[in-house]
Amino acid sequence: MNILPLFVTIPLAGAFVVSLFDFIKDEKKKNISTNIFASLAGLVLLVISIKVIGSAGVYSMGKWKLPEGIVLVLDPFSGPILLITNLISFICILFSFDYMSGYNGREKYYSLFFLMVAGMNGLVLTGDIFNLYVFLEIASVASYALVGFGTMREEIEATFKYMVLSSVATAFMLLGVAFIYGFTFNLNMVSVAKALGSMEAPVGVYVALGLFIIGFSIKSALIPFHAWLPDAHPSAPAPISAMLSSVVIKTVGMYSLIRICYVVFGMNTGQVPEVLRVLGILSMMLGVLLALGQWDFKRLLAYHSVSQMGYIALGFGLGTPLGVIGGIYHLLNHSVFKSLLFLNSGAVYYRTGTRDLKEMGGLGKKMPVTGATSMIASMSIAGIPPFNGFWSKLIIIMACIKSSHPWLAFWAVLGSILTLASFLKVQRYGFLGKVKDSLRNVKEAPFMMQVSMITLALLCLAMGGLMLPGLYDLIFVPAAGIILDQAQYLKLVLGN
Amino acid sequence: MNVPIIYTLCMILFSVGIYGIVTKKNVVKIILSILIMENALNLFILMIGYRKDGIAPIVQPGMDAAGFAASSVDPLTQAMVLTSIVIGLSMIALMVAIAIRLYERFGTFDISEIKDLKE
Incomplete structure (x- = not known):
């Protein structure tokens, strides 16, 4: 049996089933049963995504063959993204056990959460442009509702802003899909790729390309399309901030951008990578400069997401195998350390009720696990060896120099130093130093929160091991092959 | 370049939405613009699949595949629009x-007054 459709059906069915737990009237029993159900479903997803890593496969939905049918494609590029999506979502479910006790409607929360996961898994696996749009909308609509889950002033305002900008982005994407269909009369990626390769591209195809780039740049919050992110990500509950910042903007934004522009359009040299490089450098520098002045812990992290997305865009934008490998590697690493940082901020907020760095101080003494893990995450994001962020930034900088862009390497190093400065501020004001009088009675975060944070911290250390030759050749080299060589993708899907 | 007038009209309508x-x-006017x-x-998507004097996409008895396609x-496109x-x-x-929650929390629909979040 082919297990690819399970990645979509398990979370979709989970979203439906968990919402039925509404019939349990006792709040406490309901919370416990939904927690158990959600974590089991998350664990199953994690296990099957570990099982498929390194393999490749095609599943035709309803036994309809290409080019009429719709396919799910697992290739070396989607495998690692799928694994990180399900890994982070499982850890965020574990973190939600205690954190979501401040909110009611637990079954609705998990239902929306699973819809979001279903959308992202489908989006990563699909081999059809219109399906990509549909799954993207599923993930986005669920994320709008989750950002506004608390329904207080700030959350509602942020989610409205997010919704309006995001619906413009998705409208652009749908317009792009319509243009592509109008020119090629095909929707599945292989047929579109073949049709575009065989004809002299009319102007409309470039219009579609531009629409896709703008749409996905809004979704992945590259500057100058970032305005919604610093509001939306901090306003959400902490596990959702972690999901949004570490997985959603990557799958919905950067992964789809690379999949459409590089793999389907086959434009991995020339103008498109140049646009990505420019957007990347802008986001990298302006994001980190805007982050330096922030005193709200989560808002600061949100601006760093913009900055780190810049690194990823820069890596992909170099268009060389090494640069693309750096982009994928940094994408995976950023998912791990940024979700860890957001969970740290959630643990601090859960115990102290504040996100303002000026009101914190010495929390490392009161909350040793949170303090230690946030230190690891800060060093990872700043690129200090031996943590994972160092290795991926090193690859990106080396790729810049090798492809004779020394100035890009300079900006990348400068961005990294500014990131370090910003996180020294977080550590200095938040976790080190003297304990404030108002924080005398703060306790360590609950057990399940500690488990999820420690797991992510260990991953920060372990993911440096992806540089070892065996794993590097298994994961990154084939992925870069698929991205940069369209023929390999066609061969994988068509099978000859 | 020969773009049929109907596509141009669709794009004008799209631009009206973006302008709004x-x-x-x-807030309500923004939602209407969307x-x-x-x-x-x-x-626009429907018009891509449109054909002058075309029949409904249902195979009638006694019609072969080629005649139907012609x-x-x-x-x-109709399926896409439905989705x-x-x-x-x-x-x-x-x-x-x-939007209803916005009105409950802020007492206004004017987005220039809804700005708790700083830039």
Whole structure:
């Protein structure tokens, strides 16, 4: 049996089933049963995504063959993204056990959460442009509702802003899909790729390309399309901030951008990578400069997401195998350390009720696990060896120099130093130093929160091991092959 | 370059939607602009599959595949529009719900007065 459709059906069915737990009237029993159900479903997803890593496969939905049918494609590029999506979502479910006790409607929360996961898994696996749009909308609509889950002033305002900008982005994407269909009369990626390769591209195809780039740049919050992110990500509950910042903007934004522009359009040299490089450098520098002045812990992290997305865009934008490998590697690493940082901020907020760095101080003494893990995450994001962020930034900088862009390497190093400065501020004001009088009675975060944070911290250390030759050749080299060589993708899907 | 006038009209309608989103201050008017934009898109997708004097995409008795393909309008665009209408509906429903909550929390629909979040 082919297990690819399970990645979509398990979370979709989970979203439906968990919402039925509404019939349990006792709040406490309901919370416990939904927690158990959600974590089991998350664990199953994690296990099957570990099982498929390194393999490749095609599943035709309803036994309809290409080019009429719709396919799910697992290739070396989607495998690692799928694994990180399900890994982070499982850890965020574990973190939600205690954190979501401040909110009611637990079954609705998990239902929306699973819809979001279903959308992202489908989006990563699909081999059809219109399906990509549909799954993207599923993930986005669920994320709008989750950002506004608390329904207080700030959350509602942020989610409205997010919704309006995001619906413009998705409208652009749908317009792009319509243009592509109008020119090629095909929707599945292989047929579109073949049709575009065989004809002299009319102007409309470039219009579609531009629409896709703008749409996905809004979704992945590259500057100058970032305005919604610093509001939306901090306003959400902490596990959702972690999901949004570490997985959603990557799958919905950067992964789809690379999949459409590089793999389907086959434009991995020339103008498109140049646009990505420019957007990347802008986001990298302006994001980190805007982050330096922030005193709200989560808002600061949100601006760093913009900055780190810049690194990823820069890596992909170099268009060389090494640069693309750096982009994928940094994408995976950023998912791990940024979700860890957001969970740290959630643990601090859960115990102290504040996100303002000026009101914190010495929390490392009161909350040793949170303090230690946030230190690891800060060093990872700043690129200090031996943590994972160092290795991926090193690859990106080396790729810049090798492809004779020394100035890009300079900006990348400068961005990294500014990131370090910003996180020294977080550590200095938040976790080190003297304990404030108002924080005398703060306790360590609950057990399940500690488990999820420690797991992510260990991953920060372990993911440096992806540089070892065996794993590097298994994961990154084939992925870069698929991205940069369209023929390999066609061969994988068509099978000859 | 020869672009049929109907496509141009769809794009003008789309631009009207974008203009509304960018310039309007009222939350309800922004939502209406998004609706206009989505409907322009749906119309555009339908028009891609349109064929002058085409028949409905249903195979009649005694019609062979080639004859059907030569005379029918494109059914795929209709399926796409159906999907996109459903997605648009869910999004607008959520948006209206959020707008009601906005009015509850802030007492106004004017977005220039809704600015708790600093830049």
